[in-house]
Amino acid sequence: MGIKSGDIVKCKVRPGRAVVEPWYKLSASRIFYDGYYVVIEIIESEITDDSGQNLKVSVCKIMDCYGRFNWISLHNLKKIS
DSSP: OOOTTOOOEEEESOOOOOOOOHHHHHHHHHHHHTTTEEEEEEEEEEEETTTSSSSEEEEEEEEEOOOOEEEGGGGGEOOOO
């Protein structure tokens, strides 16, 4: 079951951040700050490395709770069940 547009995902490695407030005070903005996003678009492309092998590269356009967009490698994300 792969990641597709519309899925909620999080980063495999949580961004560095000190949590000052208790967990019960988490809001949507804090969750997204900690690496949760909505996948907007996935782009896949084949590239040729130095040895001549074809590799498949996948990147995702993601959006946080503030509506900010960014791009991240598909390999750095995992789907939230």
